[in-house]
Amino acid sequence: MKSTLLNMTAVLFGITLVASAGVGVVNMITVEPIAAAKAAATTAALSEVLPPFDETATEQMTIDELPITVYTATKSGEVAGYAVESMTKQGFNGVVRLMVGFTPEGTIYNVNVLEQAETPGLGTKMAEEGNPLLRSVKGQNPADKKLVDGRLAVTKDGGDVDALTAATISSRAYIDAINRAWSAYRSAVSGEAPADAASGASKSEWKAEEGAAATDTDSTSTGADAQEGGQDE
Template sequence: MAGKKSTFLSMVLTLLMVSLISATILGFVHSMTKEAIDVAKLKAQNEAIKNILPEYNELGASWKAAPEDGGDSLIFFPAFNSSQELVGVAVKTYSKNGFGGLIQIMVGFKPDGVISGYQVLEHKETPGLGSKMDTWFNNTAKAGQNIIGKNPGTAKLLVTKDGGEVDAITASTITSRAFLESIRKAYKSFQAAAQHETEGPISHDEETEGGAL
């Protein structure tokens, strides 16, 4: 009887040890994977800022501001030239109304509010349909598919079905509406934050402050 108890106890201890080791390994792998993903996202974010803003020398300190409708804060990245003059502001914006849910976009504005560029950071839209927003809204060959160079304060950035001047992605009106919603949200917050006093330029080599959602 004593032998059976000893064997049972050994089995339990062995199972506990195996479970503990497995949990430790899984935790370590998760930590390493998350770190790699975070680094990749930060790199993509910084590349997006470079791609969508006019040429600049330095980025100023970023700041967050909640949109007018509440919800999660947007993140602003001001850019300066060598004379310390503001040349544009990149805004990390979003919509939760995409066909696949959350859409994250980096959009750039010149100081006068004109859109200088955009880059989709994250989405779960249908491949070949909603995913076309990566390039659909900067098609210089078609006015109805190009938001670059437009000022959301004067241009009606809604899909034509809603009375706007932007052609929706074929068979992806929901995605198009969500995309344009995120742009309008960024512009309104950009205008509201126009009086925000930045902390001045920081070294371009410094990691851009992350955040958002």
């Protein structure tokens, strides 16, 4: 066949059509398993942060312009607890997402880290069982803690939450997400609109400190571990 602009265009169009159809078929095949896996992960997280329950009702909120999901868990028709899928964008490497469980009275039942991309061996310890952050809040009502401007804060910021060693920014992010969860819990219980909940140092202070950490790294050491280590005194 003689090569012409018309038949080359037709061939290219045919290849594009086949490729698009293939992508569509793959998407159809995978969309349900992906949704099922996500639902299973959410159910597992709820089970870890809540007392025993029969079912949950879901409510969507926006706090500090971030999407928050509240799961009201019931057992035999009575409220068993509240789980809040909370998040922050103030992690050392971006988004940190938590599932925070509360008893009906407001005590933090447990915390599950759903997503984080912090420095291995430092900020990633927030996901370890029994880490200092979790020990500082699990089994306690935030209202009974030492608050700074009405919010939980790490000791470096005047609060009484123990931070991860050499990972202050990651620790602040974890507590920021918990403060947002606490705000959502109070809104779910009271029926009032949730209040903004940004905690700890101001965002400008966080960024300034993060910049200082990077500068310290350039002048004294190399690697992500050293960079995160520069956050502390």
